[in-house]
Amino acid sequence: MQASLPLPLADLERVARMAQRLCGVAGAGIALHEEAGIRQAAWIGARPDQGRVAGFCASLRDGVEVAEDAGAGGFLAATRLPGPGGMQVASLCLFDPAPRAFGDDERAGLADLAALAGQAFAGAMQQRAGGERRQRYLTQASHELRTPLASIVGFSELLLKREFDAAGRKELLEIVHAQAGRMLKVLNGTFDLARLETGGRAALQIAATPLDSALVQALGIVAPLGQNDRLRLELAPGLAPAAADPARLAQALGIVLDNALRYSPPGSTVLVRTWAAPGPALGIEIHDAGPGMAPEVRGRLFESFYRGPGALDTEGTGLGMAIFKEIMDLHDARVELDTTPGAGTALTILLPALGEHHG
Amino acid sequence: MAEPILVVDDQRELRLLIRLSLIGLGRVETAGTVAEALALVANDRPRLIVLDVSLGAESGLELCRSLKSDPATSGIRILLLSAYGQDADVAAGLAAGADRYMLKPFSPKDLVAAAAELIA
Numbered sequence: 001m002q003a004s005l006p007l008p009l010a011d012l013e014r015v016a017r018m019a020q021r022l023c024g025v026a027g028a029g030i031a032l033h034e035e036a037g038i039r040q041a042a043w044i045g046a047r048p049d050q051g052r053v054a055g056f057c058a059s060l061r062d063g064v065e066v067a068e069d070a071g072a073g074g075f076l077a078a079t080r081l082p083g084p085g086g087m088q089v090a091s092l093c094l095f096d097p098a099p100r101a102f103g104d105d106e107r108a109g110l111a112d113l114a115a116l117a118g119q120a121f122a123g124a125m126q127q128r129a130g131g132e133r134r135q136r137y138l139t140q141a142s143h144e145l146r147t148p149l150a151s152i153v154g155f156s157e158l159l160l161k162r163e164f165d166a167a168g169r170k171e172l173l174e175i176v177h178a179q180a181g182r183m184l185k186v187l188n189g190t191f192d193l194a195r196l197e198t199g200g201r202a203a204l205q206i207a208a209t210p211l212d213s214a215l216v217q218a219l220g221i222v223a224p225l226g227q228n229d230r231l232r233l234e235l236a237p238g239l240a241p242a243a244a245d246p247a248r249l250a251q252a253l254g255i256v257l258d259n260a261l262r263y264s265p266p267g268s269t270v271l272v273r274t275w276a277a278p279g280p281a282l283g284i285e286i287h288d289a290g291p292g293m294a295p296e297v298r299g300r301l302f303e304s305f306y307r308g309p310g311a312l313d314t315e316g317t318g319l320g321m322a323i324f325k326e327i328m329d330l331h332d333a334r335v336e337l338d339t340t341p342g343a344g345t346a347l348t349i350l351l352p353a354l355g356e357h358h359g
Numbered sequence: 360m361a362e363p364i365l366v367v368d369d370q371r372e373l374r375l376l377i378r379l380s381l382i383g384l385g386r387v388e389t390a391g392t393v394a395e396a397l398a399l400v401a402n403d404r405p406r407l408i409v410l411d412v413s414l415g416a417e418s419g420l421e422l423c424r425s426l427k428s429d430p431a432t433s434g435i436r437i438l439l440l441s442a443y444g445q446d447a448d449v450a451a452g453l454a455a456g457a458d459r460y461m462l463k464p465f466s467p468k469d470l471v472a473a474a475a476e477l478i479a
Contacts, residue, residue: 139445146442147370150463154376157467175372309416 005128011120012042015092015113020044022109025096030081030117033089041090041121048095081114081121092117140305144186144317148179182317189319193304196248196326204248204330208241208354211274211282214249221254227261234273240353242282244331249351252327255320256286256347262316264290264344280353281334287346293339301337363388364474365405367396367422368440369414373463377409377440380467381474393417400426405435407478409470412441412452420455427456436477440465 012030020028029043040047081090092114102110155172158164164172195203212235219228242249260270268289277283293301297308302325305318328335332352339345363386366377374389381387388403390396393414399405408426412419423439426432439457441448452460459473 139443142444143442146444146463147373150442150465151372151376153464154380154467155372158376158379161468175375179372 005121005124008040008042009120009124011123012117013044015117015120016042016044018116019092019094019110019113022113023094023102023106025094027095029093029095031091031093033091046095046097048093081118090117090121137304141186141190144305145183148182148186151179152176152183186317186319189317189323193319193323193326196323196330201330204245206243206245209244209246209249210241211235211239211284211351214242214244214246214253215272215274217246217250218253218257221250222257222261225258225261230261230268230270231257232269232271234271236275239274239276239282240280240355242331242351243354244351245327248327249331252324253284253286255324259316259320260286260288260290260345260347264288276353277350279350281350282353284349284351285346287344289344292341292343292345293337294341298337298339361385362404362406364478365390365396365399365408367391367393367408367414367419368411369417370411373411373440376467377470380470381409383471384474384478393419393422396422400432400435404432407436407438407474409438409440409474410457412439412443412448420451423452423457424455438473438477 016028027045030041032039032041271287273285275283304322307318334350336348366389438459439452442463
């Protein structure tokens with residue numbers, strides 16, 4: 001539903017004004033074709049009656065169409081343009097009480113203006129989607145910070161106001177300390193993700209990065225779990241280097257390895273495989289024998305703060321896979337997920353190799 | 360034995376915090392899931408439920424709504440706790456029938472005062 005797109009849009013009014021001036025007509029506007037009928041998204045100057053716009057616009061094909069029959073109500077001219085929703089259509093309409101013809105220049109100008117209006121719709125939709133995403137993210141971030149803060153505020157107040165024996169005091173202080181650490185993790189993850197999103201690819205230090213050395217670094221990142229003996233490495237020899245930011249690539253691989261080790265049964269093997277792929281690209285597969293994912297979990301895997309069922313007792317923040325995906329996107333890498341509940345998860349990355357891209 | 364206060368929160372730390380906070384008001388029982396909460400409600404009808412809005416994958420809001428719409432349990436006072444503080448969230452909590460809505464983090468002193476008021 002895009003009914004809530006704020007109308008009129010200033011950019012559309014500007015397009016209408018330009019069309020009005022270009023063709024020297026009494027009125028011009030942009031009509032949005034909705035299921036319920038035609039809505040005027042912007043209009044400048046004289047207006048025809050709504051019913052005529054509807055009847056005319058509904059029959060529009062591609063290109064500029066002019067209703068020359070004029071009649072008592074004046075004439076209408078219009079051209080189709082892409083509306084805000086994928087399926088939606090809009091039109092740039094002209095109106096004047098006096099009939100007139102349109103030259104090729106005017107038709108070409110109208111087509112250009114219609115394209116501008118289409119871009120304005122797309123921009124407005126994108127902006128709105130971005131605003132909603134930011135709001136959701138902020139709400140979720142606030143929730144993730146308030147939760148550990150509840151323990152910190154609550155237990156510290158109890159410790160200040162009540163008497164506890166030494167063991168009780170220690171237990172509560174340990175919770176306060178652990179929850180403060182959790183808050184720090186959420187904050188760090190939040191800022192890291194924001195830094196990646198705002199910095200974009202330009203903030204990466206892209207260099208010739210041997211995949212093996214990025215993997216060695218990633219192994220170092222997950223070493224504190226004490227589970228590296230569960231990793232089985234099948235690394236192709238003589239691979240071309242990746243076009244990657246070495247630290248970010250290692251971070252991304254570390255996140256996936258951490259998840260694979262954490263969410264699979266103790267003692268089970270996690271396979272890490274690399275190969276040369278066409279493109280040229282480098283293939284990396286991380287395959288665990290974990291519980292796999294239901295479609296709902298899989299669909300939300302890269303969402304910020306999303307934590308799958310069964311994640312309750314682990315230390316994750318729900319930001320890892322969002323950070324992983326952002327790093328992969330910035331590297332123009334393709335990520336594929338092959339997972340079935342009960343049958344483990346294979347995550348495949350196709351990372352562009354350095355050079356040869358443009359011949 | 361008097362009717363207990365029931366604390367429902369999916370986080371162990373929060374269950375402990377709320378239990379310690381309210382212990383001066385009488386017996387406090389705790390539950391981490393909807394199923395545990397329903398079992399306790401059935402066997403040991405509480406006079407007050409301190410209920411977290413989101414219980415991992417389960418919804419405390421839903422539990423609140425179903426308890427409040429069942430005549431057998433609608434008399435139980437419910438204090439909703441939530442880490443979501445938008446006006447719409449508070450409205451949703453009250454619409455679900457909650458008697459009180461408190462935001463995390465909270466001061467144990469305030470929680471005690473609110474709970475005492477609800478069971479007075």
